[in-house]
Amino acid sequence: MYRYDEFDETFVRNRVAQFRAQVERRIDGGLTEDEFKPLRLMNGLYLQLHAYMLRVAIPYGTLDSRKMRQLAMIAERWDKGYGHFTTRQNIQFNWPRLRDVPDMLDALADVGMHAIQTSGNCVRNVTADHFAGAAADEIADPRPVAELLRQWSTDHPEFQFLPRKFKIAITGSPNDRAVTRAHDIGLRMVERDGAPGFEVVAGGGLGRTPVLGQVIRDFLPRADLLPYVEAILSVYNELGRRDNKYKARIKITVQETGLEAFRALVEARFAELRGEWEGADQAWLARIEADFAPPSLRRGSTAPYEDARAGDPVFRAWSDTNLTAHRDPDHAIVTISLKAHGETPGDATTEQMRVMADLAEAYGHDELRISHEQNVILPHVHKADLPRVHAVLKSAGLATANVGLISDIIACPGMDYCALATARSIPVAQAIAARFDELKLEHDIGPIKLKISGCINACGHHHVGHIGILGLDRAGVENYQITLGGDGTETAAIGTRAGKGFAYDEIVDAIERLIHAYLAHRDSAEETFIDTYRRLGPAPFKAALYPEEADRHAA
Amino acid sequence: MSRQFTPKVVTANALLEGDVVYLTADDRWSRHHHEAELLEDEAHAEIRLLHAQGQPDRVVGAYLAEARAGAAGPEPVHFREAFRTRGPSNYPHGKQEEGAASRRP
Ligand code: HEM
Ligand code: SF4
Numbered sequence: 001m002y003r004y005d006e007f008d009e010t011f012v013r014n015r016v017a018q019f020r021a022q023v024e025r026r027i028d029g030g031l032t033e034d035e036f037k038p039l040r041l042m043n044g045l046y047l048q049l050h051a052y053m054l055r056v057a058i059p060y061g062t063l064d065s066r067k068m069r070q071l072a073m074i075a076e077r078w079d080k081g082y083g084h085f086t087t088r089q090n091i092q093f094n095w096p097r098l099r100d101v102p103d104m105l106d107a108l109a110d111v112g113m114h115a116i117q118t119s120g121n122c123v124r125n126v127t128a129d130h131f132a133g134a135a136a137d138e139i140a141d142p143r144p145v146a147e148l149l150r151q152w153s154t155d156h157p158e159f160q161f162l163p164r165k166f167k168i169a170i171t172g173s174p175n176d177r178a179v180t181r182a183h184d185i186g187l188r189m190v191e192r193d194g195a196p197g198f199e200v201v202a203g204g205g206l207g208r209t210p211v212l213g214q215v216i217r218d219f220l221p222r223a224d225l226l227p228y229v230e231a232i233l234s235v236y237n238e239l240g241r242r243d244n245k246y247k248a249r250i251k252i253t254v255q256e257t258g259l260e261a262f263r264a265l266v267e268a269r270f271a272e273l274r275g276e277w278e279g280a281d282q283a284w285l286a287r288i289e290a291d292f293a294p295p296s297l298r299r300g301s302t303a304p305y306e307d308a309r310a311g312d313p314v315f316r317a318w319s320d321t322n323l324t325a326h327r328d329p330d331h332a333i334v335t336i337s338l339k340a341h342g343e344t345p346g347d348a349t350t351e352q353m354r355v356m357a358d359l360a361e362a363y364g365h366d367e368l369r370i371s372h373e374q375n376v377i378l379p380h381v382h383k384a385d386l387p388r389v390h391a392v393l394k395s396a397g398l399a400t401a402n403v404g405l406i407s408d409i410i411a412c413p414g415m416d417y418c419a420l421a422t423a424r425s426i427p428v429a430q431a432i433a434a435r436f437d438e439l440k441l442e443h444d445i446g447p448i449k450l451k452i453s454g455c456i457n458a459c460g461h462h463h464v465g466h467i468g469i470l471g472l473d474r475a476g477v478e479n480y481q482i483t484l485g486g487d488g489t490e491t492a493a494i495g496t497r498a499g500k501g502f503a504y505d506e507i508v509d510a511i512e513r514l515i516h517a518y519l520a521h522r523d524s525a526e527e528t529f530i531d532t533y534r535r536l537g538p539a540p541f542k543a544a545l546y547p548e549e550a551d552r553h554a555a
Numbered sequence: 556m557s558r559q560f561t562p563k564v565v566t567a568n569a570l571l572e573g574d575v576v577y578l579t580a581d582d583r584w585s586r587h588h589h590e591a592e593l594l595e596d597e598a599h600a601e602i603r604l605l606h607a608q609g610q611p612d613r614v615v616g617a618y619l620a621e622a623r624a625g626a627a628g629p630e631p632v633h634f635r636e637a638f639r640t641r642g643p644s645n646y647p648h649g650k651q652e653e654g655a656a657s658r659r660p
Contacts, residue, residue, distance in 0.1 A: 027570070029612045047615060049635075050642050050649040051573035080648055095648065098571050344645045415635060416643035424638075426645045476633055 044115025414454025423471025
């Protein structure tokens with residue numbers, strides 16, 4: 001894993017010291033809230049509905065046991081004994097007190113972590129495929145490039161005051177697990193004539209105007225990455241609208257300018273910037289790459305794994321859903337579900353964080369990942385160790401066998417925490433997961449993505465859920481709108497609205513009707529929800545959602 | 556008094572804790588909605604809001620929230636304000652947590 005060098009360390013410590021002084025001045029009256037707010041946001045500190053919230057970046061979702069234990073310590077000492085992992089590979093602490101925040105930031109700095117650029121109109125935490133460096137389908141580990149972008153964009157003087165926030169995602173696999181097309185810039189590794197490079201996608205974003213990114217460069221040689229990304233940012237910085245917050249994201253800039261014209265501007269800027277690095281970026285990248293050397297994997301029999309699968313149906317069910325193919329056939333990628341039925345998606349207690357840290361240390365080459373789907377990953381586990389890993393997870397309430405199923409829901413904090421929310425999302429997720437658990441249907445339903453946001457900002461990615469739920473305030477009552485057919489992968493699509501929304505106490509039944517319609521219409525157990533939807537279109541699903549209307553038409 | 560004016564309370568978040576607070580008639584910041592001053596006159600409400608905004612050392616983001624008279628004092632009207640009187644629905648944290656009620660800003 002990448003280790004902070006002296007420069008990073010000094011930079012982060014200075015920022016904490018600076019912020020400590022700013023907090024003191026805020027408390028003793030030297031700073032007004034208007035002056036303090038941008039400063040606290042720059043350090044990841046939000047004020048939510050019931051308390052402050054500290055958002056901590058987990059760059060490209062990568063942690064080790066030491067960092068995870070420190071997060072547990074922070075949650076225990078200054079929060080309420082848990083943390084919330086989010087779709088942007090951050091962790092949020094929901095209950096810090098203002099006075100404690102500088103100490104929390106110092107504790108983070110002790111393990112090379114921080115909350116810088118988790119807010120504000122700058123380049124945010126660079127996200128990556130959570131299976132990076134381990135997946136069987138990967139061309140190369142995208143994290144060195146993500147780290148290069150992180151270092152380059154951190155405190156970059158030209159890009160601290162962009163027209164709006166800027167999110168970059170990167171994947172090294174043709175199977176897109178990083179939702180690259182919903183980002184301001186999406187980078188997908190590709191090869192051309194054996195040479196490594198990127199397909200560059202720009203102008204994606206969710207929120208009130210969801211747009212899928214478009215290919216701005218179908219093949220960018222690897223060595224040109226930094227000047228090209230800089231060229232995009234530079235053109236956006238100049239053209240992006242600062243007069244209207246709703247038109248400020250690059251997705252609007254690209255639409256207003258037109259993709260062709262935008263591309264031409266980027267290419268022209270790129271031609272200017274390309275020579276300036278003189279290879280310094282490549283030397284820099286080579287140094288970073290050394291920190292991401294793959295772990296030396298153990299050889300050995302996988303018989304304990306096969307035996308456990310044969311003898312223990314609980315283990316078998318878990319290994320069916322929660323394991324992914326590793327590039328080494330004797331190893332597996334373990335996804336630890338933070339979606340126990342009826343619990344809050346993405347939350348882990350201090351105890352659970354410590355268990356995951358212990359497992360990473362004992363069986364996982366000391367690596368942990370946070371996925372945008374709000375789960376935790378042990379990327380390199382030898383198959384022989386899986387029965388033991390499973391047993392430990394089980395005793396910590398972490399062995400839910402539901403990854404990729406209907407209860408593996410992404411949900412934003414919604415009106416239980418977020419000041420911008422128009423409705424709750426967490427209890428809706430809890431109720432849906434509990435319902436399908438009761439019905440004992442979720443394994444029969446198979447792979448499906450259900451995503452919930454508590455307002456139009458779409459932090460819960462509902463636009464790219466096979467089923468999306470958007471919570472709204474309709475005349476002072478919570479109301480939930482369903483979208484269908486969204487997809488966040490390489491076959492990305494924005495879901496379309498099914499029709500009028502449902503009340504809080506109707507939404508779970510509506511989802512159940514929708515699923516029964518799928519089960520009735522699929523041509524076999526192998527046809528997934530999204531495939532069935534694509535084959536049949538929305539009609540049978542709408543009929544199930546709105547039976548009264550179907551009756552009316554029939555009458 | 557304007558005919559359309561619906562009653563309000565002044566609410567904010569406490570500077571140090573971030574907890575939800577309400578302005579009382581005797582100029583305290585209470586953690587309890589029912590202790591808030593119910594503002595039925597628009598001009599008076601504006602003055603009370605200015606009074607709140609003049610206390611940046613104690614509270615953040617003061618605003619007027621709709622409320623109505625209840626048996627034990629003002630009650631929230633909108634569900635968002637009702638949630639703010641309690642805390643999140645996924646854990647017994649916030650005001651619904653025992654002991655929290657006795658803390659003062
Ligand atoms: C204090 C709580 C939060 C605030 C104030 C907030 C604010 C926002 C806003 C205003 C947008 C819309 C941006 C735009 O359309 O220009 C947005 C989008 C988004 N946020 Fe949040 N958010 C919060 C929490 C979260 C959490 C918890 C997550 C991760 C689970 C998250 C992830 C995202 C994502 C993925 C998007 C959509 C992608 C895009 O930027 O287009 N946010 N957020
Ligand atoms: S989608 Fe809305 S409610 Fe959910 S976290 Fe984002 S801003 Fe808050």
